[in-house]
Amino acid sequence: MARDWRDLFIVDGALPGGPDPISEAAPETQERRRGMFRRLRENLRKTRQALTSEIQATLFEDLSEETWERLEEALIYADVGAGTTARVVGELEREATAGSITGGEALTERLTELLADIARSDDDRIDLRPHPAVILVAGVNGTGKTTTIGKLAWHLRNELDKTVIVAAGDTFRAAGVEQLELWAQRAGVGFVKGPPDADPGAVAYDAVAAGLRDGADVVIVDTAGRLHTQDDLMAELAKVKRVIAKQIPDAPHETLLTVDATTGQNGLRQARLFSEVVDVSGLVLTKLDGTAKGGIVLAIAHELGIPVKLIGIGEQLEDLRPFDATDFARALVGAN
Amino acid sequence: MFDSLAEKLQATLSDVRGRGTLTEDDVNAAMREIRLALLEADVNFKVVKSFTSAVKERALGADVIGKLNPGQQVVKIVSDELTELMGGAAGDISFSSRPPTVVLMAGLQGSGKTTATAKLARYLREQHGSSVAVAACDVYRPAAVDQLIKVGHQAGATVYEQGTDQDPVKIAAWARDRAQTEGKDVLIIDTSGRLHVDQELMAELANIKKAVKPHDVLLVVDAMTGQDAVNVAEQFAEVVQFDGVVMTKLDGDARGGAALSVKAITGKPILFASTGEKLDQFERFHPDRMAQRILGMGDMMTLIEKAESAYDEERAAELERKLRKSEFGLDDFLEQMRQIRRLGPLQSLIGMIPGMGKELRGVKVDEREFDRIQAIILSMTPQERRHPELIKGSRRLRIAKGSGTNVQAVKQLIKQFEQMRKVMRSVAQGRMPDLGALMRQAR
Numbered sequence: 001m002a003r004d005w006r007d008l009f010i011v012d013g014a015l016p017g018g019p020d021p022i023s024e025a026a027p028e029t030q031e032r033r034r035g036m037f038r039r040l041r042e043n044l045r046k047t048r049q050a051l052t053s054e055i056q057a058t059l060f061e062d063l064s065e066e067t068w069e070r071l072e073e074a075l076i077y078a079d080v081g082a083g084t085t086a087r088v089v090g091e092l093e094r095e096a097t098a099g100s101i102t103g104g105e106a107l108t109e110r111l112t113e114l115l116a117d118i119a120r121s122d123d124d125r126i127d128l129r130p131h132p133a134v135i136l137v138a139g140v141n142g143t144g145k146t147t148t149i150g151k152l153a154w155h156l157r158n159e160l161d162k163t164v165i166v167a168a169g170d171t172f173r174a175a176g177v178e179q180l181e182l183w184a185q186r187a188g189v190g191f192v193k194g195p196p197d198a199d200p201g202a203v204a205y206d207a208v209a210a211g212l213r214d215g216a217d218v219v220i221v222d223t224a225g226r227l228h229t230q231d232d233l234m235a236e237l238a239k240v241k242r243v244i245a246k247q248i249p250d251a252p253h254e255t256l257l258t259v260d261a262t263t264g265q266n267g268l269r270q271a272r273l274f275s276e277v278v279d280v281s282g283l284v285l286t287k288l289d290g291t292a293k294g295g296i297v298l299a300i301a302h303e304l305g306i307p308v309k310l311i312g313i314g315e316q317l318e319d320l321r322p323f324d325a326t327d328f329a330r331a332l333v334g335a336n
Numbered sequence: 337m338f339d340s341l342a343e344k345l346q347a348t349l350s351d352v353r354g355r356g357t358l359t360e361d362d363v364n365a366a367m368r369e370i371r372l373a374l375l376e377a378d379v380n381f382k383v384v385k386s387f388t389s390a391v392k393e394r395a396l397g398a399d400v401i402g403k404l405n406p407g408q409q410v411v412k413i414v415s416d417e418l419t420e421l422m423g424g425a426a427g428d429i430s431f432s433s434r435p436p437t438v439v440l441m442a443g444l445q446g447s448g449k450t451t452a453t454a455k456l457a458r459y460l461r462e463q464h465g466s467s468v469a470v471a472a473c474d475v476y477r478p479a480a481v482d483q484l485i486k487v488g489h490q491a492g493a494t495v496y497e498q499g500t501d502q503d504p505v506k507i508a509a510w511a512r513d514r515a516q517t518e519g520k521d522v523l524i525i526d527t528s529g530r531l532h533v534d535q536e537l538m539a540e541l542a543n544i545k546k547a548v549k550p551h552d553v554l555l556v557v558d559a560m561t562g563q564d565a566v567n568v569a570e571q572f573a574e575v576v577q578f579d580g581v582v583m584t585k586l587d588g589d590a591r592g593g594a595a596l597s598v599k600a601i602t603g604k605p606i607l608f609a610s611t612g613e614k615l616d617q618f619e620r621f622h623p624d625r626m627a628q629r630i631l632g633m634g635d636m637m638t639l640i641e642k643a644e645s646a647y648d649e650e651r652a653a654e655l656e657r658k659l660r661k662s663e664f665g666l667d668d669f670l671e672q673m674r675q676i677r678r679l680g681p682l683q684s685l686i687g688m689i690p691g692m693g694k695e696l697r698g699v700k701v702d703e704r705e706f707d708r709i710q711a712i713i714l715s716m717t718p719q720e721r722r723h724p725e726l727i728k729g730s731r732r733l734r735i736a737k738g739s740g741t742n743v744q745a746v747k748q749l750i751k752q753f754e755q756m757r758k759v760m761r762s763v764a765q766g767r768m769p770d771l772g773a774l775m776r777q778a779r
Contacts, residue, residue, distance in 0.1 A: 264563065
């Protein structure tokens, strides 16, 4: 069962990590979940049709050198990367050879488990108890920061009844401010921007001040896309973070990095360098509705210990979901 | 990270030299390293497979004599094969004999179409003197039209737009008519990003193509794309039969294996490389350089070309004359420094030098050091700049104060300058000094 929004966020009154009684019982919640799943399935169906390399249970019927090679290829194909692939396949081969697991289904199941274990983290929730909780969103150009913020704001408002302010910190890209403003209107949340060519730090400062003044629950700060290799722009990002901490010392409480699912092995470099500068606390894996499987987040989770918290699965407001390690691993190996 | 393949191959094949030829075992061992390196560079695994078998054939029985060691030899074979696979000489868009030449841009969300549209507009204006219009057909992404209006104007192009309420197919057709009436040489049509599996939007793209009959359809591909690049390229090739590719975000540190995948799967050439946030950071694509980059062998050619375009020949001749006559002073030194800085940030220059990647990994070049040197030199009198040997106690103190540095820094600069002058003089006189020894000395 995929995670619900209420499982992702830690809010006042809920025990951290504990089950939320509302989402367990209420029939309308169950109903909504079904709607959600239909949407996810529809979006993922496109993906399946176009896939050319899937792991079938039949792959394991006859274990040979070729079996492991084909499994390796399937994982490589999902952008899992050579290192992580070698480890996972090596472990599975070892267990299979030792005879502790037999049969195609059991091996597929074990493979999913191994992958999910890498992706899973104890620290994959977003704490909304601070008032306001400040979320900083960063990432490489074109990975979907602004879109993610629009969707996240909408969910916080509609699923959790939070008051949200979004801050137009992308003052570099032509029309970056206008793009976020339109999303804020769609999501029905507060919006803070600076004068044209404003300093992104100043915009962030104003947004936090507005959040404190208006008693907002959440402030989400957008930033301009930047390549992790651009030292001056990375320094600017560090400054935005410092400015946020001026009014609320432990803010930002959450720093999300958007990673495009189509990204290959460079994603690891992105996560490493962004983390060095702004201490990334979670990933948003975007554009999972295509044929790309986003396997690079396994390498990121494994090497850097940064968990995925959210996934983007489409262009509509509702197309943002809490990350679920098991579902992700299943999608990765093409199991249903 | 960048030159690991050459090093690894060298280690793998270190005992081959004595034997003279590569055996099958040697080649297999080398192929494993090559396979890994290509996968790490995000080349699609199917492409890697067929590529390594082609290389293997050529490497088997290759003579290991001459100047190259076995590792280098295999790298050379790989590099040659890669370059060949990436295509011949750099291409360009094909112009129609009856203007306007219509260029249709397509690609996934976030690949950089709108920016590439403006950059291409600027490129065609600068390189071909074309009058260019761009059409805003991305009616889906919020504020995409505003973005194209802004960057289009910055690029000196006319922007055709009808807001976001019109059908993109109609906007495209309208823009084409208008470009014809207004006598534009080129019309570039920006479209919204779309997933290659989104049948509805792919059909829309096909309809735009049908409506405007473009002379060039360009697929915009992010250099950081992983294995999925082949799916994207295949689908777009099927629906709009694109003619060429624009690789974007090549200023990052991605190895860009997607370029190879796309070329190998579709056979379409990569025409342009987009290499920065500024509109002029856009150039023709060079397959040989990309091959080197995927293999992690630096980008010496780009560096050389950059140097050529930034260097003023007259000034160079003047400097040479001064060097021979030993008139080279701190003013000239400053001028040289400025010439080098004009090439771009030093950090990126260093990355282009083969072999330097490893040596200087993690070393950050402090650009402000140059500002300090400049401040020191500018705090000297013209006479002092010509004759640094004049600078002693009180002059040194004055210069230190004037430049906001300290006496130590002034001293060191002069010492380094004297050393450099000595080297340059001997070079100018045709003697090559032992640079290694000098470098050690300077430290």
